[in-house]
Amino acid sequence: MVPILILAAGQGRRLGRVKALAPWKEGTLLDDALYRGRQASGCLVAAVGAGESLVRSRTGQRPTYWCPVPDWHEGQSRSLQAGLRTLSMKGFWSGALVMLVDQPLIPASHLQALVSQAGKVPDEAVGTCAGNRCMAPAYLPRGLWPRVFQLEGDRGAGGILNALGAKGLECEAAAQDIDTRAELLAARHRERGG
Template sequence: MTGLVILAAGQSSRLGQPKQNLLYKGKTLLQHALVAATGSGCQPIVLVLGAHTAAIEPGIEGHAIQVIHNADWPEGMASSIRAGIIQLQQNPEVDSALMMLCDQPFANAQLLTSLLNKRQETGKGIIACTYNGTAGVPVLFDRQYFTELLSLKGHEGAKKLLARYADDTTLVDFAHGGVDIDTMEDYEGLVG
């Protein structure tokens, strides 16, 4: 069983407001991520919140997800990855974790399902998306990598594992993976 972690604890400091609540095609960015996650067939779905929790939580009602609050969110993304993995490890049936961000509006259920399918086809332990000449999220990790994910610190994401275990990594094309929302210019480019 593949669990899914939505990383949505950041402060959105460059944007100046919670990016999770920005509207795109009638839904917030976080709601788009939740729709993709629930449509993927992954279970359980863990949403990691931190900064701006009170402003974000009202928009997630009605979704069958586990919400956890990462009190260590100021440390950076690594703390949210750890929080999500710790939550998934509580379920012994979870043999892999799919991680996604809340600010990639084109990460849909079809893309997430393609990562799951690629794992079945290849037997690889890491399935990452590729875009703009790099590999990144959404990304799926086999349970054998959970210990290393738990050792991440600060602002580092899991990208270094992709390089370290390149022989156990395969890629899925994500044409619009480079579209993420960090600044108001990014958002205006998305909705304009």
Template sequence: MKTAIILLAAGLSSRLGRPKQLVEFQGKKLIQKAIEEAQKSKSDSLVVVLGWNPELIKSGFDSEKIPFVTNENWEEGMASSMQAGLRFLMEKGHPDQVILMLVDQPFVDADLLNRLILEKDKSGKGIVASSYSETFGVPAIFDRAYFEEMLSLKGSEGAKKVIMKNRAEVFAVDFPLGAVDLDTEGDLERLKNWEI
């Protein structure tokens, strides 16, 4: 099974007021940390989806070596960025399954990504999603059977819509730290207090 990762890093970070992709955590920019964890995982390929100010965000990682795609329609919302990444992967390598991950979940690591891959294989389910804050979310892995559905999402709809619509086909992996994302300066302050 060929597994590809879509790392979404296209947003404006409007609530934070500065690009969260370039915020430092544990001595690394968030985008670099996310890329390194993806590379350490058992996935076969990765694409980074850029949108807002791609030249600036590219300063946070080695864009000569890491495949990326720029979503010109990033302002339309998460759906178009996810679709830009998925189309890129489908054209390049025909993955059997894709993992969707966000740049602003600092506790996502290779172990979690590998767990998603393993549990999908073991459970026989079409989707394995992270479970936190009493709901399902990303990172999540989707079988190619769901690619068309993912490509039909609109605007701010994200992978969660696909997860919720196919609840019977979802296996959940417990990931309480998935609830930690970085949208405001307050979130960043709280993050500094986390001892890992």
């Protein structure tokens, strides 16, 4: 099994609310990420930081493990590192699929394809391609984790994936994350087929 780590610790300053709790469909962005993730894996870790107790109480879907990120304000690198540490404490994994809470337009079928690819070649990184960039969601094999633990600030593993020339599965929806209220409204419109 390939575990999925959902990074959902950000404050969402430009969005005007804790990003994980932004309304999406019948729940929140985190509810939706957990729902889609569950269609690809039986092990889900939700890394939460800003408004942690509120996020836990208002999230209807439940991860396998909650992962508190006390230093979430230092950037995405801290959420990623905390999540991988949590997975390391819960068992031995060949790697983990990392997804972001603010990419709700990525279909569950894309997550399933990434998990399938990781199952075939567990020692190779595979990301999502949108345009000319490799990005999350991405499978990070355990051999890359030491490099992830060296990241600082608001950086994810995209730079590592691109430097390696990692294989990527195409998904244009990955380029549309949600950072502002206007982007949230546009994503809702697109999700409804508008």
